[in-house]
Amino acid sequence: KMVQTGIPEAAFDPTRQVGPLPGVLGTRSPFEHPQRKPSLTSSQTPLQDLYGMITPSDLHFERHHAGVPAIDPNSYELMIHGMVDKPTVFSLADLKRFPSVSRICFIECSGNFRKPDKENITPQDICGLTSQSEWTGVMLSTLFREVGIHPKATWFLAEGSDAAVMTRSIPVSKGWEDAMIVYAQNGEAIRPQQGYPARLLLPGWEGNTSVKWIRRIELSDGPFMTREETSKYTEPVKDGKIRQFSFTMDARSIITYPAYPAQLQKGWVEIRGLAWSGRGKVQKVEISTDAGKTWNAARLQEPVLDKAHTYFRYLWQWNGDTTAIMSRAIDETGYVQPALQELFAARGLGTGYHLNPVTAWLIKRDGQVVYSPEKWK
Amino acid sequence: KMVQTGIPEAAFDPTRQVGPLPGVLGTRSPFEHPQRKPSLTSSQTPLQDLYGMITPSDLHFERHHAGVPAIDPNSYELMIHGMVDKPTVFSLADLKRFPSVSRICFIECSGNFRKPDKENITPQDICGLTSQSEWTGVMLSTLFREVGIHPKATWFLAEGSDAAVMTRSIPVSKGWEDAMIVYAQNGEAIRPQQGYPARLLLPGWEGNTSVKWIRRIELSDGPFMTREETSKYTEPVKDGKIRQFSFTMDARSIITYPAYPAQLQKGWVEIRGLAWSGRGKVQKVEISTDAGKTWNAARLQEPVLDKAHTYFRYLWQWNGDTTAIMSRAIDETGYVQPALQELFAARGLGTGYHLNPVTAWLIKRDGQVVYSPEKWK
Amino acid sequence: ERRNTAMPEHFGYGRPATEKEIAAIAIAIHPDGKGLPAGSGTVQNGALIYAAKCAACHGATGVEGPYNILVAPDTVDAPPFDKAPKRIKAIGNYWPYATTIFDYVRRAMPFNAPGSLSDNEVYSVTAWLLYANKLIGANAVMNAKTLPAVVMPARKYYVTDSRKGGDGPYE
Amino acid sequence: ERRNTAMPEHFGYGRPATEKEIAAIAIAIHPDGKGLPAGSGTVQNGALIYAAKCAACHGATGVEGPYNILVAPDTVDAPPFDKAPKRIKAIGNYWPYATTIFDYVRRAMPFNAPGSLSDNEVYSVTAWLLYANKLIGANAVMNAKTLPAVVMPARKYYVTDSRKGGDGPYE
Numbered sequence A, B: 001k002m003v004q005t006g007i008p009e010a011a012f013d014p015t016r017q018v019g020p021l022p023g024v025l026g027t028r029s030p031f032e033h034p035q036r037k038p039s040l041t042s043s044q045t046p047l048q049d050l051y052g053m054i055t056p057s058d059l060h061f062e063r064h065h066a067g068v069p070a071i072d073p074n075s076y077e078l079m080i081h082g083m084v085d086k087p088t089v090f091s092l093a094d095l096k097r098f099p100s101v102s103r104i105c106f107i108e109c110s111g112n113f114r115k116p117d118k119e120n121i122t123p124q125d126i127c128g129l130t131s132q133s134e135w136t137g138v139m140l141s142t143l144f145r146e147v148g149i150h151p152k153a154t155w156f157l158a159e160g161s162d163a164a165v166m167t168r169s170i171p172v173s174k175g176w177e178d179a180m181i182v183y184a185q186n187g188e189a190i191r192p193q194q195g196y197p198a199r200l201l202l203p204g205w206e207g208n209t210s211v212k213w214i215r216r217i218e219l220s221d222g223p224f225m226t227r228e229e230t231s232k233y234t235e236p237v238k239d240g241k242i243r244q245f246s247f248t249m250d251a252r253s254i255i256t257y258p259a260y261p262a263q264l265q266k267g268w269v270e271i272r273g274l275a276w277s278g279r280g281k282v283q284k285v286e287i288s289t290d291a292g293k294t295w296n297a298a299r300l301q302e303p304v305l306d307k308a309h310t311y312f313r314y315l316w317q318w319n320g321d322t323t324a325i326m327s328r329a330i331d332e333t334g335y336v337q338p339a340l341q342e343l344f345a346a347r348g349l350g351t352g353y354h355l356n357p358v359t360a361w362l363i364k365r366d367g368q369v370v371y372s373p374e375k376w377k
Numbered sequence C, D: 001e002r003r004n005t006a007m008p009e010h011f012g013y014g015r016p017a018t019e020k021e022i023a024a025i026a027i028a029i030h031p032d033g034k035g036l037p038a039g040s041g042t043v044q045n046g047a048l049i050y051a052a053k054c055a056a057c058h059g060a061t062g063v064e065g066p067y068n069i070l071v072a073p074d075t076v077d078a079p080p081f082d083k084a085p086k087r088i089k090a091i092g093n094y095w096p097y098a099t100t101i102f103d104y105v106r107r108a109m110p111f112n113a114p115g116s117l118s119d120n121e122v123y124s125v126t127a128w129l130l131y132a133n134k135l136i137g138a139n140a141v142m143n144a145k146t147l148p149a150v151v152m153p154a155r156k157y158y159v160t161d162s163r164k165g166g167d168g169p170y171e
């Protein structure tokens, strides 16, 4: 079989030498090294190195609780039981026989905000636990109809087959709305790191709820109060309260160019970045190039899709003076992406999830672009 | 650096063993082996193994005339000269500074039809020289404005930096319409096999015109009559004529499931496939499940995009009788995808390019699905 | 002209799940204790199990780490979490249901040998954790009846998400 | 509220292309011969070059392969291509412009050493190909004047694509 030989990093005249012939799999150029930044429990997408709205599958962010399980697709099963008419077990082949749907949407970890503690911090560091794919699978509503859901069933438990056997309780209404069981990512089988051979996909909701490697759905008349929705993925809010079942990811945006570590030249600059909302479509993205004094609308790359990363662009001329640039997203509900202070003012200081603050970048006189903390407010 | 270890094809209980932790790059499951089918000059995309409308970048089809050149992005240049005000040389960095645009569209080789000579032939074999990506780059019109095009310039030559130094003549009108110089594919740098670090992209036009590894654009007042637009990529048509500059890819579709080598069970079947047109949006896809006697509209996966692979689905019940199923695309101009006989009737037998015939699949009594030649007409 | 055939209510894909199969896999515990298995556990046994199988990662008394801190008794004078971002959150002062300890430990701990504890061992180590968090006495016995009866101090603080989007004040 | 700044006519990116640079790279030949370099070539020299550098892949007389057949003289009684799918297409009966031979061979052949022939060598091997395809005599000399003057039999058959899409008859 003809394997695509590595393209040599040659310094010769390419018009004088026949290159490698067609092969079974393409390769990246040896001059390109996009990588995620891994820790023990997660890895961040290199947002500042990407283009457009699709995340290459092998750069999709990870957030696991016990690593990536190795699952044989031929023995994989999904059981749906509990308050149903017919408790049923589906094979992967069964799932693929059902009417299928493809949709492009983002997944974002609820904890996708690392409060910067220094200037030299990239969009990947601040906001890298979000990625976007074209997902293909079967609507959960199709499976709900297949097994018959009891009218009194109001929640379902979703359980993964990793070594954490991770469980989340989900309102049945989301199941009927746009929840899916997906088995394909950007045109091919879903990747092991994103849930192979099948995962739950809850568009617009915190990533943890889109249970990877899903093996079981139990219909019930109440939430199970699992560890991931009590000890974790809850937020202390004002007056000592603790907010639970905060599923939806609020509208957010971040400028990915120019951002650290970019180096600017005076003159024209196209400010670029991504905006998204778990509550539907991005309606508008506004850019400030004067440290938040004035804001102007950016251009959104069509098609603007529901609950999806939307690429924005804003043409600007940098005159060489130091300034701060930033973006804020406004979604179809009219919600405006807040400053970090506004979130702390509304919720107190204890909240660690669902932080979607405006990110500002300081452009120094020498054209260096660094993170700009919110002191300008 | 934590490299994602291969996921073992273990047959153990994944809930009892912590898997590999997050890494710098994701991997395919070891159970998944999608591959292109390479020859000396091209390789075909495994259409029957894909889902949705995006082609994984390393499965994008190839058609090269002298292999894949190894180009250093730091020394890459694009020269635009000839009938222009300011002959100019752009670096890759220069190209990336211009206002950028992302769009999803297909590329299809003009010779993307292999007349089946046997039953056991896959969509990949018949039609695999077409793929779709989200491309990002700069509009050619932006570069045209930058260098200033003479009013009398009506064509431009596009030249690649591979060892064939391949050249095509393109009408300037296409340059002003939707032509692009693209440097990114599905979110990351374009792949070497698709033109790294930059290629011409002529949406909807035969792939050969979207010159890969583009190094030069020469504005002129007539076509250069290069080898690729005289000896090749021309078609004998009726009355001894030879058709030249046949750029646009007419509307086409193909059922990718069920297709060879699928095995059907009686009962419900979702017929699936791809449809596209170089003349704009797919307006409708019709399916016949009775060997072409009657036709019914399939459902198109939204959003339906301009000059893009559009996924279609049609729910059907197979009763076990042998029959032939097929699809035909109708685009926004009202053009209906023809049968092979209709193309030969219109053009004679000598034409080898621009063959976009309806493809039929025979379903045998035992559920085996094979290619069905047009004898049913 | 006929759109493709309308979706049927049932496709007939998949196979019935057997009772046996469901019982083997459906081990999630409800907050009211429904699903808790037979068996029981004591604080003393729990201390032994904890020392042998958990302390290496959570510390001798459940606070030394290196991994998650498990012990943080609720104290009357502790500042509310929204005013004390540094305040440790653990079982005693943050978990709203005692049954969650059983459910989580049985399925996920020890981290390097998930699912290896017997039900009695889980009841015992759960008992010890509740005791270490000053929620039950040293002689308490945890079982399907007594565990759900333990009232966790933080439960009263939990409220369901009220964010609605829109241009109102931030929540 | 102001959309982002309108696009300027010029951004000032890129650098001017020098005359020298353009001359070195812009080697494409126009069908009227514009761009053909100085120099010339004879059928005899072309035969030697062909034998030495091309025959291995295109066959001793340009028809034996294994790669593309280069020789197919146009014959009066040959059926039109639209009625003879098997009929070989090559320089003599299908190429519309002689200049294309020079342009293509200079940039792409020999396949394993593209761009290695001198202009005179390209003129010579072009002369031999034209002779082998019965389009010029054995003593003809090909240069910037004579090459474009060679009238290729197939040129008269070329028409520009007239397909328009729409629901009319197929073309």
Ligand code: HEC
Residues within 6 Å of the ligand: A064, A065, A066, A164, A227, A231, A232, C049, C050, C053, C054, C055, C056, C057, C058, C067, C068, C069, C070, C090, C101, C104, C105, C109, C110, C111, C112, C117, C125
């Ligand atoms: C090899 C290391 C290791 C061992 C041994 C171990 N744990 Fe853990 N434990 C962890 C890690 C890591 C986490 C965090 C998991 C996560 O967040 O996904 C954790 C989390 C927990 C939690 C949840 C804490 C919280 O804040 O949500 C509990 C409770 C727990 N462990 C109890 C135990 C018990 C009981 C044992 C022994 C039976 C045990 N652990 C043994 C590593 C270990």
Ligand code: HEC
Residues within 6 Å of the ligand: B064, B065, B066, B164, B227, B231, B232, D049, D050, D053, D054, D055, D056, D057, D058, D067, D068, D069, D070, D089, D090, D101, D104, D105, D109, D110, D111, D112, D117, D125
């Ligand atoms: C190592 C093999 C090899 C050698 C040596 C070689 N060729 Fe080729 N030639 C090819 C291949 C392969 C093609 C087809 C290239 C393509 O289609 O992209 C080709 C194509 C051609 C064509 C175009 C034919 C057509 O139908 O469009 C011409 C003309 C040609 N060669 C002339 C020559 C000449 C003159 C020489 C010597 C100076 C030569 N070749 C040496 C392999 C070779």
Ligand SMILES: [Ca+2]
Residues within 6 Å of the ligand: A063, A108, A109, A110, A111, A206, A207, A208, A209
């Ligand atoms: Ca998550």
Ligand SMILES: [Ca+2]
Residues within 6 Å of the ligand: B063, B108, B109, B110, B111, B206, B207, B208, B209
């Ligand atoms: Ca092509």
Ligand SMILES: [Ca+2]
Residues within 6 Å of the ligand: C012, C013, C014, C015
């Ligand atoms: Ca079945």
Ligand SMILES: [Ca+2]
Residues within 6 Å of the ligand: A336, C167, C168, C169, C170
């Ligand atoms: Ca507001």
Ligand SMILES: [Ca+2]
Residues within 6 Å of the ligand: B094, D012, D013, D014, D015
């Ligand atoms: Ca410059």
Ligand SMILES: [Ca+2]
Residues within 6 Å of the ligand: B336, D167, D168, D169, D170
């Ligand atoms: Ca018609």
Ligand SMILES: [Co+2]
Residues within 6 Å of the ligand: A110, A206, A233, A234, A245, A246, A247, A248, A353, A354
């Ligand atoms: Co939440």
Ligand SMILES: [Co+2]
Residues within 6 Å of the ligand: B110, B206, B233, B234, B245, B246, B247, B248, B353, B354
């Ligand atoms: Co054509």
